[in-house]
Amino acid sequence: LNTTALLRLASAIAPRLAAAGEGAIINIGSVVGLAPEFGMTVYGATKAFVLFLSQGLSLELAPKGVYVQAVLPATTRTEIWGHVGADVNTLSNVMEVDDLVDAALVGFDRRELVTIPPLPDAGQWDALQAARQAMLPNYRNEHPAERYRTVA
Template sequence: MASTVLVTGASSGIGATYADRFARRGHNLVLVARNAARLEALASRLTQDTGVTIDILQGDLTRPDDLEAVEARLREDTRIEVLVNNAGAALSGSFIGQTPRDVGRLIALNTTAVACLASAVAPRFAAAGAGAIVNVSSVVGLAPEFGMSVYGATKAFVTFLSQSLALELGPRGVYVQAVLPSATRTDIWDGVDAARLASMMDVGTLVDAALVGFDRREAITLPVLTDAARWDDYEAARKAMVPDFACSQPAARYQG
């Protein structure tokens, strides 16, 4: 029996492309997004093209009832063997120009929903000794210089969560991958001038690269990083500091 992949934010862009690629690999799908019409159109096309079985869960993951419905599906449907936590959004403008309501909604979608859905499915995956969680993060979470304060902070959360879950769940047979795209050409950029769009990665190219990392069982997939050793150096520098974090006294430069 073919395994099932649940994809959030599946109505367009990266999520819809993940749905397409997994369907073409023979996986059945559960597609989650707010836009039911787009989900229906995508499901119809993929069913016709690939013959896989597709279920639709229409919902807004910032709404507790909708989020709980997806959590329940992940807990109870043992056919689901892969979760793609893709749903997310960004905020335009500077931090001081964003309202607390908008900030809260962004955090709910980009962090709370990601953590809750992973939390819903991880115990079942760990008990089975199998399963995969793919969390779509962003290079922005590594670069405060980009000026996207809240969005970047949410994506830093997603990357950290993924790394921690990989350490906890990996020994129990569960694969966890964080995918860190750079600017990718999706409909979130509608209205942006063509010259800027030309400098962005094509969404199909991004997902295909991410799936290479998935097949290799990478913990972190950075499709635009030209020299993989740079990430290794970054991780080595971070890990070199860890022993100091257990010290009970301040460093000498903070004494006296």
């Protein structure tokens, strides 16, 4: 559901928005998709997919006038907790849905590509992106890096 539904919906709307030359797609992921340390492997992998798909769609659709935003909330007070047999009231640091939506809309208005409502320092996300992008030129090398060609 976390990947198939998202992909089908994006596939259905993206060409229409691109043809119109305007529009927006908002995808809801999770900070869990950034942190395998949280121990929710499969769920986290699906949320990592949401981020990757959103970033890729943004690269493809922004030149055509379509804005794509990925929102990565942390623990949020929703009915899903009851469906999985957990009492959200026993959890700490739970964001209220209204606060999440308000933050997501501020990010939308700012045209953030990735909005992480609980992250106090946007510079941390910027640093992560800069480090990731700095590695890009090295992915096209013909030979293994020197560190793999010498015996330690």
